[in-house]
Amino acid sequence: MSPVIGFVGTGNMGTAIIRGLTGRGSLEFCGTDLNRDKLAELKRDCGLEPLATPNDVAQRSDYIVLAVKPQHLRPVLQDMSGHLTEAKCLVSIAAGIPVARLREWSGNACPVVRVMPNTPALVGAGVSAICLDDPRLSEAQKRQVQDLFTAVGAVHVLPETLFDAFTAVVGSGPAYVFYFMEALVESAVYLGLPRTQATDMVLGLLTGSGKLAAESGEHLSVLREMVTSPAGTTIRALVHMDRQAVRAAIIDAVETSYKRSIELGK
Numbered sequence: 001m002s003p004v005i006g007f008v009g010t011g012n013m014g015t016a017i018i019r020g021l022t023g024r025g026s027l028e029f030c031g032t033d034l035n036r037d038k039l040a041e042l043k044r045d046c047g048l049e050p051l052a053t054p055n056d057v058a059q060r061s062d063y064i065v066l067a068v069k070p071q072h073l074r075p076v077l078q079d080m081s082g083h084l085t086e087a088k089c090l091v092s093i094a095a096g097i098p099v100a101r102l103r104e105w106s107g108n109a110c111p112v113v114r115v116m117p118n119t120p121a122l123v124g125a126g127v128s129a130i131c132l133d134d135p136r137l138s139e140a141q142k143r144q145v146q147d148l149f150t151a152v153g154a155v156h157v158l159p160e161t162l163f164d165a166f167t168a169v170v171g172s173g174p175a176y177v178f179y180f181m182e183a184l185v186e187s188a189v190y191l192g193l194p195r196t197q198a199t200d201m202v203l204g205l206l207t208g209s210g211k212l213a214a215e216s217g218e219h220l221s222v223l224r225e226m227v228t229s230p231a232g233t234t235i236r237a238l239v240h241m242d243r244q245a246v247r248a249a250i251i252d253a254v255e256t257s258y259k260r261s262i263e264l265g266k
């Protein structure tokens with residue numbers, strides 16, 4: 001029998017995972033959200049069974065994906081703890097919240113997996129970190145959770161000590177990439193290119209460069225040097241970025257995100 005995957009919270013990330021998983025294997029979905037329109041939409045598009053409360057999801061599911069904001073997680077878990085049994089498995093995608101806290105809030109009722117996905121899961125191109133440190137997890141549960149996230153992209157099994165770093169770089173990462181893309185589109189428009197065409201061009205630039213980096217086997221520095229002609233156009237822009245300490249600013253920004261992830265877990 002196929003396992004029932006239940007979602008508590010079907011906002012941006014919950015929806016990305018549900019939509020990404022739809023049509024990939026024989027899974028049954030159920031879920032709840034304060035936003036009933038969202039549930040109706042997911043019922044129509046993905047066959048998700050809408051349920052009234054997190055407790056209903058806990059009762060109905062084998063795997064319960066916790067996809068509410070970290071600040072809302074504690075009452076949800078405390079409330080549902082009476083409906084959890086040893087055979088079920090909690091899967092939390094909440095940024096910052098450690099396994100120890102998840103176990104405490106759920107009354108140690110069942111094994112817990114911590115996952116940090118990212119939004120490209122929506123199109124099957126996510127990158128997720130999975131923490132399988134809870135010793136109560138069965139081999140079948142470990143496999144099932146890895147399979148779930150492999151169906152929507154790449155999976156890295158990581159110790160929990162590296163989760164805040166992964167969150168800051170990869171969980172939040174799509175926002176940095178879209179921010180950079182927006183800046184490139186604005187510069188194209190500034191220089192006279194039509195906005196729609198500029199957006200298409202920048203999309204092609206990002207997907208093409210990502211594909212080249214993934215498929216060429218070359219180091220990123222070599223790929224950058226291939227573009228950078230002596231006394232050419234590219235070196236002018238790169239030297240300007242170095243003078244503006246853009247690389248250091250990016251490292252500092254990611255460190256700020258890392259510190260926020262740690263703060264959310266306190």
Ligand SMILES: NC(=O)C1=CN([C@@H]2O[C@H](COP(=O)(O)OP(=O)(O)OC[C@H]3O[C@@H](n4cnc5c(N)ncnc54)[C@H](O)[C@@H]3O)[C@@H](O)[C@H]2O)C=CC1
Binds near residue numbers: 014035054069072
């Ligand atoms: N958005 C992203 O790129 C990523 C988010 N995450 C994590 O995923 C979790 C969800 O984030 P988003 O989807 O961005 O937030 P969101 O705000 O889009 O979705 C949260 C959903 O939870 C629902 N909700 C809140 N309290 C509820 C309750 N008591 N019962 C049922 N539903 C309830 C809300 O109505 C909302 O639809 C967070 O913990 C976040 O840290 C993790 C990785 C990436």
Ligand SMILES: O=C(O)[C@@H]1CCC=N1
Binds near residue numbers: 095167171172
């Ligand atoms: O911004 C956030 O807190 C969440 C976690 C990773 C991506 N979005």
